Amino acid sequence: MDLKGIVSISGRPGVFKIISQGKNSAIVESLLDQKRSPIFASEKMSAIEEISIYTLDEDIKLTIVFEKLLAKHAGKESISHKADEAELRANFSDLLPNYDIERVYLSDIKKVFQWYNLLVNKGLLVLKNEPTENSSEVEAKKLAEGTTEGKKPVKGEKKSAAKTTEAKKSVKSANPKANAAKPTVSKKAPVVKTGSSRGK
DSSP states (O other): OOOTTEEEETTSSSOEEEEEEOSSEEEEEETTTOOEEEEETTSOEEEGGGOEEOBSSSOEEHHHHHHHHHHHTTTSOOOOTTSOHHHHHHHHHHHOTTBOTTTSOHHHHHHHHHHHHHHHHTTOSOOOOOOOOOHHHHHHHHHHHTTTTTOOOOTTHHHHHHHHHHHHHHHHHHOTTSOOOOOOOOOOOOSOOSSSOOOO
16 A cells, blocks of 8 residues: 555645655645645645554554455445444444544544545545466466366367267278377555644
8 A cells, every 4th residue: 555645734625646846845736626726834844654543552554444444345445434423433343343432533534535435436445365377368378378278178078079989990800011100288633643633
């Protein structure tokens, strides 16, 4: 999961992609509406990869929570961040049963689901799958390895082969001096740990 350059900005909804960066400012693009705007050093910006969630044990990276959501929803969107509080908290508890309910506010939980859905829609969060070979690739590999030889005959093939054998036997009996040699066949977030600010 590579979320380098994806940030949250205090006081602004959604998440942003850094387009360019200067000494005292940067240009960011909102993943909500694709609008670009400047951000200055006085504004608080947090990299998504650096945000953690408070739990009763050690803090958990937001990226790990996203991975859990990806696995749970087979790489698709989760519930809307606009769902009611009971549903949001129930879904969040499934992901992190030991999250610190005293320090993780409802607004933080909403951000987790909103950001996750945004990132999935933009193709920035993808479920990890082993690459699979299509049928033509598998067949080409078998040919290269010689594994297609000796495959089972299709319907009717066995019968015709039997007739050929009988014909050879009759020729042999008619001409005993004929050469009797037989041919051989060869046979795989938040609590957005970005400071002391709290969501409302």
